Amino acid sequence: MLLEIQSLTKRYPGSDGARPVLRDVSLSLDAGETLALTGESGSGKSTLLHLIGALDDFDAGEIRLAGQALSGLGESARAALRRDVVALVFQQFNLVPSLTVAQNLAFHARLAGRLDAAWVRELTGRLGLDGLETRWPEQLSGGQQQRVAIGRALAMRPRLLLADEPTGNLDEATSDMVLSLMLDLVEQSGAALFLVTHSERIAGRVRRRAHLSNGTIA
Ligand SMILES: Nc1ncnc2c1ncn2[C@@H]1O[C@H](COP(=O)(O)OP(=O)(O)OP(=O)(O)O)[C@@H](O)[C@H]1O
8 A cells, every 4th residue: 555544633733732633534545546635624634635745743643655654754764755755746836936947847856866857858748848948937827837846746756646736726727737637647657646625626537535524534
């Protein structure tokens, strides 16, 4: 199993300590599977995604990523998982403004020591970014920026792509197009996808569904 979440509980310090943000969440994802997690605003979707991405600590339960338990893992081991297993795409694109499109696309793969120029070229073409390689992020439309962010994440050949409202900033037509590309490329690369969205329309296009309600999987 690529991802196993067992009885996960998460509280934020300072917030209502008696009421965890996530309660007894269990979920698993196999290699190559795609799952959409829906839930109302504040239900804990982003929190869960951050925990899976080893970006934050939890209070009880366990997350296993590629067989490795995340509880009690030190920062260097977490960084290694973020480099070797998972990649993230956020709603805000998060491109590096001082790097060109081509440099952004290669950035994480290069940091991970896995830059495959042929794969980056293929991603560039498949994502419709040919001819835009020397532009700066600020010279791109929102849909183009998000395609670069998806390409950058897939360039490092993650086993698990974590996407938090990846089309949330895009209009409906652009959002559908970007989602289709992301699903195609995830399938082609054999990665698993964990997609957070509040949109039933988006979630309906992903094979597996889970719904978070008040911090627990309904
Ligand atoms: N760093 C934090 N400190 C304290 N409380 C937090 C923190 N981050 C999130 N929360 C709270 O945890 C709850 C879940 O937040 P989260 O961002 O996971 O929800 P979400 O389902 O992703 O919401 P949305 O769809 O609006 O993005 C919310 O009540 C939020 O206020």
